[in-house]
Amino acid sequence: MRISAKRKEDLDKLQKRINYYFKDLGLLNIALTHSSYSNEKNIKNNVNNERLEFLGDAVIGLVVSEYLYDRFKELPEGEMTKKRASIVCESSLAFAARKINLGKYILLGKGEEATGGRNRDSILADTFEALAGAIFLDGGLECVCRYLIDMFEEEVIYAISKGNLFIDYKTELQEVLQRKGKSKIEYVVDKEVGPDHKKKFYMNVIVENKIIGSGMGRNKKEAEHMAAKQALIRMGEKNEQ
Template sequence: MNALQLEKLEEKIGYVFTDKDLLTLALTHSSYANEIKKRSHANNERLEFLGDAVLDMIVSEYMFVHFPEMPEGELTKLRAAIVCESSLAVLARKFDLGHFLRLGKGEETTGGRGRDSILADAFEAVIGAVCLDGGMEAVRVYILGFMVKQIEHTKSTFKNLDCKTHLQEVIQKISKVPLQYKIVDEQGPDHNKMFVSVVEHDGKVLGRGTGKSKKEAEQSAANNALEQMNG
């Protein structure tokens, strides 16, 4: 990737890197690194790990300060809606991030440039790169520059969805396979019974929860799944 391309991307994302190599690394998918036989960590996965944590923290801090009356459960659901894979992919597309990715030939030919998972990971990797390049204050300014509008918009359309409904909406964006809830255990005496539920998607357990009723246990499992999906 040449200097002109990096400059164009910096203009789109609104941040100029001191260390251009960090931005290049943030755009490097593992398929590209493997193809050119770079060392195993010469891709954006570690930066994505950092960016995911930083994004969660900055968004959580903003909501904690600006939504003082919102209880913990609602904060969790709102954050899950804001930083879920599909939402981050939308933001990545606004920055045309897919155009600048370095992908292996296999990912290129199978539509990797437009895949939500790859776009969302790269988006978080760029956040990680900004954090390392400019420090926490710089990355806070960078994130809030585009995320405040996203947070406020999501909150304004967020109608206190129950966790099961919200999880269903998240899954429907990426798959047509329906969710399944199962009561896998019952604990305690009849007058004080606790139910244990899991929620599965395509044979994989997404979340687990308990409750005093089957419905409450399913809601808890759905909330756990949302938390797991948004790390």
């Protein structure tokens, strides 16, 4: 992919923001290229960030696992698994992406742009993974480890001390419904989409045979979490972000 002078300026701004400068600038550009853009522009071989996203997902999981193992020696395996899942989830990665204003630099197709894709959690999280994958290929594990720890350390320590990194929307929804005299909540898978290594789950939360919220995630627990969040928004218990 050819990189224009204007695009190079934008990439330089992002590199300064993340404090990592690529030896291969093209790798960074690919990490920021959404499939909707490559499809729309008919880019040769449909080059986009999906392969880097696949790699970055594994890299982030490894870095966070090693960090938890070394930094929090009192945590048993089960607790480390829970903490890692809290950190390496869509909402967490999207949060990290917003810290560096990553959405500003993503190449999107017109359709995704028009529907708010630049600030959508799923796109931000996927792009953040792709960026991690690109740093790993460009600079190695030490560089990507330093970058990710800089991004997450403050939030990780908060997660350990408080027991959760992000709001537990399922518990919050349960408490709200109990106050309203409705205690039975059911989470039902609506559909599963994508290959095994990149599967997405769509979940409905049902109360009294009515769907009160829907959500999508990369595993069933994350999809339930997002469905509960949407239910809270619909009920006026939480503002949409």
